[in-house]
Amino acid sequence: MIFVDGLPFASDSSSEPQQQGWDTLQALLDHPSLESASNALKAIPEKKFSVSQDSVPESRWVYLFQREYATVDPAFVNTDFPFTDIKNVSSQSSAKFVGTDEATTCMGLAIRNPENGMTSVAHLDSPKVVDMGLSQMMSLLVQDNMDVELDVHLVGGFEDVSPNHGNCNTRSENQAKLDGYSFPLGAKIIETLLKRPERFHIRTLCILRHNTRRDPEGNAYPIFHGFMISTSTGSIIPASFDETSRCPDEIVRRIRVSASYEDSRWKGRLLETYETQTDLFKIAPCCWTFRQLHIASSLKKYSDSEILLMCSTSPSAEAPDFVKNLRRGWDYLLEYPDWRETFPMKQPRVFERTAEGGWKSQKMEIH
Template sequence: MIFVDGHQLSSTDPQKQRQGISDALEALMEHPALLSSAEALKGKQEMKFSSLQTHSNHCHDRLVYVFQREFATVDPSLADLVGTDEATTCLGLIIRNRRTGMTSVAHLDSPKIVDIGISQMLSLVVDRNCEADLDVHVLGGFDDISDKVWLKNPYFVVDIPENHQRAHTEVDIFTFVCSKLMPPLGLKGALNWMAILCLCFETSTGTLVPACFDDSTRCPDEIVRRIRVVASNEDSTWDGKLLGTYDTRTDCFVVAPCSWTLWQVHVALTLRHRSNEEILLECSTSPSAEAPDFVDNLRRYT
């Protein structure tokens, strides 16, 4: 069952979600409570994270950072914050068990990883033998005309109860800022929404805030993890899956071995001879919305 602001949505039949934009999705996009929460989120002060700023209010908080195509499920007794950024046409998905506080955050960059990815997220958030009340936040995916934008119709949100395979799972949508709610990148005012594509979630309170991370907090093993994202594109063992980096049970980061194919090595070597503008246009799904360090970050691991 899908709820918004304490009220059940009228159409949540999962069989209807793949037939274009469903009634449930239209209701989400037009719901006054979700429109209000989107505006409120855009107006929140951005959290800045840097290990170099020891005076920061959050310098001693335990942060779990999630890169593109990664997910992490955290226990609030072990991690204070979980965050991700660098999302433009990607989506950030947060699922939190209201009863236990267990929270999973994913950076979804392809529709191919949605089905298995949500199962991965739910496996540690929900006990299949118990009822669950889930709080969900969805952010990202500009309503651009580019054919590279893949989640025009994020029906997966209303599929979470079906994915969990329990009729008594209640999903409460707290934030839904994507697709039609995100203006095309070329329109005036679109960049005003960019801050909410960089997010941080406070695990103890269930509070979502805009965030800004730098190289010192996109860790650990930033370069290795960026390389693994690229390698996973042509690694069959990762087909349809999110990349796990953080082990919830041991409270440790574990990065599985990976290697580039000969073709990926060729592409990386070719990019070394491209200009910054060429790299931006060839490697980004949203060149006009990338952060200033996008090209620099890519050059660091190619």
């Protein structure tokens, strides 16, 4: 169930669910309050995050890669820290912020329970992970009070095809192909929010045309590739992250996204990352196949421009480090072709928070 401005948002329940999601998305994009909220977000300067600049406990955050999600309880306090002063307790609590970037045709979804501040964020990359992904996100957000109105922020995606393709009244398979990647993903998210029993109050809908800029030749690009949400206040800001701040375990987590597509255990699911009760990152084991090693070996021989065309859903809109990050992942796969070197005894890779707000690996004891 969707709310806007405190009121249920009407939708045509007589249409098919897919068509209903599409029609409701179009109506939401035209809503004056949501358009105003998008304009307000676009007026906020993008914050660039870097560990070198922000490595203090008060700025601790959880970063999410594509297809990952995390739920954070801002009230949680990690009692494992050796407090010397009770005033330090607030600085040793769970993550203060949750963020993601690198989204072009993907979308970042934040859902927050305003009664307790519990916040779940996901980086959604395909309609196929939306149904199960929303169930994963909701597992900790609503437990006793089903009537609470959850605040929803949706940022990302852009008009990766002509907006005229999205104005038809009927959806055919051929038409869906013309809608690119962003439109079907956004429609599926709205369709799923509509049919779930929880009450979702949409606060931000900076997606599709609201997140599109055009150059003098008319080519479309996303305005924002990411955002950061405060778990204590629920406010969001546009954000980008550099290589030092996409932590921990950046390369392995990037590889895990690709490997998960061939792992039936992750079919239709988002990838778990952060454990708020312990303030730990737990990277579940994944295996890479000979096929993936062969692909890595083959692709790294191509030029940057060729890789961009072959590996991106939106080649003209990617960040400057897109190809560089792909190459770093392929180099890792070829250096460690046996996935069991990365996940000894098939155990997860676990990272704990340092006093400075960074991350360090928990070494596994092998007996």
